[in-house]
Amino acid sequence: MGRTCTPQMKKTKKTRATNPRSAETPARRSARARSILKVLLNEFPGAATALSHENPLQLLVATILSAQCTDERVNKVTPGLFQRYPTASDFAAASQPELEAMIHSTGFFRNKAKNIIACCQAIVARHGGEVPSAMDALVQLPGVGRKTANVVLGQSFGMATGVVVDTHVQRLAQRMGLTRADDPVKIEQDLMNLYLQTDWIALGSVLILHGRKTCDARKPRCESCSIATHCPSAETFLSSKPHSPSR
Numbered sequence: 001m002g003r004t005c006t007p008q009m010k011k012t013k014k015t016r017a018t019n020p021r022s023a024e025t026p027a028r029r030s031a032r033a034r035s036i037l038k039v040l041l042n043e044f045p046g047a048a049t050a051l052s053h054e055n056p057l058q059l060l061v062a063t064i065l066s067a068q069c070t071d072e073r074v075n076k077v078t079p080g081l082f083q084r085y086p087t088a089s090d091f092a093a094a095s096q097p098e099l100e101a102m103i104h105s106t107g108f109f110r111n112k113a114k115n116i117i118a119c120c121q122a123i124v125a126r127h128g129g130e131v132p133s134a135m136d137a138l139v140q141l142p143g144v145g146r147k148t149a150n151v152v153l154g155q156s157f158g159m160a161t162g163v164v165v166d167t168h169v170q171r172l173a174q175r176m177g178l179t180r181a182d183d184p185v186k187i188e189q190d191l192m193n194l195y196l197q198t199d200w201i202a203l204g205s206v207l208i209l210h211g212r213k214t215c216d217a218r219k220p221r222c223e224s225c226s227i228a229t230h231c232p233s234a235e236t237f238l239s240s241k242p243h244s245p246s247r
Contacts, residue, residue: 024177024232033178033194036230040206043226047205049155051075056131056156057123058082061091061116063148069106077103088129091120115143133157146185154201163191164204168211175215175233 024032041047050071053059058078065074081102085091091099099113106112119141123131131152132138138149147166153159163169165184169191173179179190195203214221220237228234 029177030194032230033176036176036178036227037195037199037203037206039227039230040210041202044206044209047202047209049151049205051151052078053156054082056133056152057088057091057120059156060119060131060144060148060152063151064116064119064143065103065106065112067112068108074106077106088120088123088131091116092124094120112143118142119144131156133159135161146188150188150204154204158201160197160200163188163195163200164208165191166204166208167217168215169204169207171217172207172211172215175220175231176227177232 049059049063051059051062051066052075053062061081062074062078065077084102085094085099094113094117096110096113096117099116100109103109103112103116122141123129126132127137132141133153135146135149135153138144138152139146146162147164150162150164153161154164165173165188170184170187173187173191174182178194179187181187181190191203192200210227214225220233222228222231222234222237225231225234228238
């Protein structure tokens with residue numbers, strides 16, 4: 001005899017059947033992911049980091065400063081900062097109170113100053129004053145995680161070692177149904193599995209730009225989004241918006 005379906009069981013089955021993420025096959029998700037990247041590459045040709053820099057050291061320091069801060073604000077601070085401290089040795093010998101004063105407006109200035117000094121001391125001691133071009137070496141520097149390392153390796157050295165996962169990329173990857181993870185490392189792995197390695201650098205850049213321009217954290221502009229037809233969250237956001245009364 002077949003098992004009787006309770007109301008709760010029926011509800012569960014219906015939820016699973018209508019959930020676009022659970023119903024989507026890996027092949028379909030991969031094809032959709034490629035379509036998203038194609039559209040965004042056309043929308044943001046030549047996308048790259050917005051952090052102003054002239055060399056790997058400057059980008060490394062700017063990326064550390066960009067934590068919990070806008071790139072625009074960082075770019076206002078770094079010209080004077082890089083003039084005062086042009087080399088890793090200069091940063092390594094910096095007075096922490098003086099450095100804190102110069103980066104104060106970027107927020108969390110005490111911890112950032114401490115990390116920048118310690119990071120540059122390690123660069124001088126271990127790498128002859130030059131920013132290393134290897135993931136393992138970079139993530140061993142104080143204040144440097146995978147996100148910062150991926151920014152430096154991708155933008156300064158052209159090395160696709162991973163995908164930059166900041167708050168924008170994390171939000172978009174989840175909304176677009178490209179990952180179910182919350183941990184940035186797991187999100188990065190999901191994105192790396194979906195895309196060719198040759199696309200990893202550009203992927204992080206265009207997702208960040210799209211997050212700033214259109215896919216806002218609180219009020220995503222799905223009605224004008226170039227990838228709305230490829231995003232499972234767009235229909236939900238659009239249906240939640242009040243309709244204008246007909247005239």
